[in-house]
Amino acid sequence: MPPKKKGSKAKDVKETPKNVSNEKTSNFSGCKIASALITLALAVLFYKFYNTYLITPELPKFDLDVWWGPSNNASQDKSIRPFKILFTDSMQENLRRKFEAERRATATKSLEETSRFGMNSDVVGQLFAHWRFKYKYGRRASELNKLNHYKTNVQGMDIHFIRVKPENTKNVKVLPILLLHGWPSSVRDFYDMIPLLTTPRPNYDFVFEVIAPSLPGFTYSQGSRKPGLTTYQMAIILRNLMERIGHKQFYVHGGDVGHIVGSHMATLFRDQVLGFHSTTPINLSKLAHLTLMLGSICPKCVANDLADKIYPYSDKLKFYLEESGYLHLQSTKPDTLGIVLQDSPLGLAVYIIEKYLLFTNPANKYAQDGGLNSFNQTDLLDNVLMYWNTGSITSSLRLFKEFVNNYEMEETLSRIPTSVATWGLRTKNDIIQQPDFILRWKYPNLIGTTNLDDGGHFAAFEKPAEVSDDIFKAVKSFLVKIK
Structure with missing residues (x-):
């Protein structure tokens, strides 16, 4: 190595003012880029949130005459024909x-x-014995x-539909009302309600003419021969049914699936639906669910008097996850499940009746009888026989897959407010509870709500008097609002 020259110094790296300036410029540029990226990301997230949760979509246009039959039949029979429920000898054999x-x-x-x-084996034996020895087919028909x-x-x-007109209409108006059942129920849910709705009562200047259809694909109504028949298509079909009967305007009551169908009717045909009453008053939009989840931070702030029915949200979610396995099966392989259920009448009964027992009161699964003894078993079996006799359990299950397949449109309709006057009846043990302010996002003309101290999901079946009273009260309020 050559010796250093006299007076020479080793070159050290030093921060000159120029170097510091360049570094600051570089850091500043990096901050600007990072800030721009963060701003862009936040803008994208806000747009997505706004588009998904807040924006009100345009009301879609639907074909009101979609043909669901086996072929395009120009000679459609539009007559209204009387019908009888039959429990035939061959069915009984x-x-x-x-x-x-099954006994062996x-x-x-x-x-x-x-x-x-699941349903306790002792409870199954009790139900099986009642069906075999106490259910009288001729008497029930x-x-x-x-x-x-x-x-x-x-x-x-x-x-298929039930139609009952009031007999004594002196000095009272007759208002048509459409009653919509859910799953796994049927028009059987309304048998105790219909006489109450068609009988005039004091302090009311109106009474109802009741039309209670079997939903398409359920019990005595035919199902579709092609895919696509979901809840909003059912809403169109049942609106067309009401026009066929002769009612351009009418009231609607619904629960469970019937609530969804009725809600779509109020959204799509707001000039024809005069009022909407629901025993499953829920807003199905994503914003409603998100709000309830965030409400876990301060339940009273969100739910007020309903806080103990909605929170702790984790407990409700746990119950839902544990008890909603049937929804996954029905929304993925309904035909496979339908074959299994239709092969065994007792299996079908257990599958259907378990839903009535559990969703009437979640505590029933801890009871020895599962809640069976709180019901009239013959009434429960009437509903089962309607599915068994028609072989319709499979076509009824398909609705769940159709709902999932058409979820984007279902979600769109759930975010479109309807101006139709609305009333909600909450029962103590219903599966989903929502406060009024969330309901008003979907139903801005929510006239009122009623909270029962007992009862469960199938309110029309379990509490016919209370539901009938509430319908009268709701419609009276609707009429006052119109005046």
């Missing part, structure tokens, strides 16, 4: 053979004296035919 096979089968005893693993049944072809499907 088929049931006897099935029952004998080896039964698996439940693990505990509860229904936490006569009872079910006390109301007037009809069928008419709407958009390629024979739609």
Whole structure:
């Protein structure tokens, strides 16, 4: 290595003013880029949030005459035909053979004296014995035919409906009301309500003419021969049914799936639906669900008097996850599940009735009888027989897959407010509870709500007097609002 020259110094790296300036400029440029990226990301997130949760979509246009039958039949029979419910000898003989096979089968005893693993085997035995020895088919058919049944072809499907007009109409107006059931229920849910709605009562200057259809694909109404028949399509079909009967304007009551169909009717046909009453008063929009989730931070701030029914949200979510497995099955493989259920009448009964017991009161799964003894078993079996006799469990299950397949449109309709006068009846043990301010996002003309101290999800079946009283009270308020 050559010696250093005299006076020379080793070159050290030094921060000159120029270097510092360049570094500051570089850091500043990096901050600007990072800030721009963060701002862009926030803008994208806000736009997505706004577009997903806040913006009100335009009301879609639908074909009101979609043909759901096997072919485009120009000679559609539009007549309204009387109909009778029949429990035929061949059906009863088929049931006897099935029952004998099920009686001989080896039964698996439940693990505990509860229904936490599903319906308790002792409860199943009790139900099976009642069906075999106490259910009188001829007597039940006569009872079910006390109301007037009809069928008419709407958009390629024979739609079944009950129609009952009031007998004493002196000094009262007759208002048409459409009653919409859910799943796994049927028009059987309304049998105790209909006489109450069609009988004039003091302090009311109106009474109802009741039209209670079987939803398309449910029990005595035909199902579609092609995919796409979801809840908003059912809303169109049932509106067309009401026009076929002769009612351009009418009131609507619904619960469970019937609430969704009725809500769509109020959204799509707001000039025809005079008022909407629901025993499942919920807003199905994403914003409603998000608000309830965030409300866990301060339940009283969001839910007020309903806080103990909605929160802790984690407990409600746990219950929903545990008890909603059937929804996943029905929204993915409805036909496979339908074959299994239609093969066993007792299996079908257990599958359907368990929903009534559990959703009437979640605590029933911890009871020894599962809640069965709080119901009239014959009434429960009437509903099961309607599905079994028509072989319609599969077509009813398809609605859940159709709902998922058409969820984008379902979500769009849930975000479009309807001006139709609305009233909600909440029961103590219903699956989903929402405060009034959330309901008003969807139903800005929410006239009122009623909160019952008991009752569950199938309110029309369980509490017919209370639901009928509430419908009268709601419609009276609707009429006052119009005046």
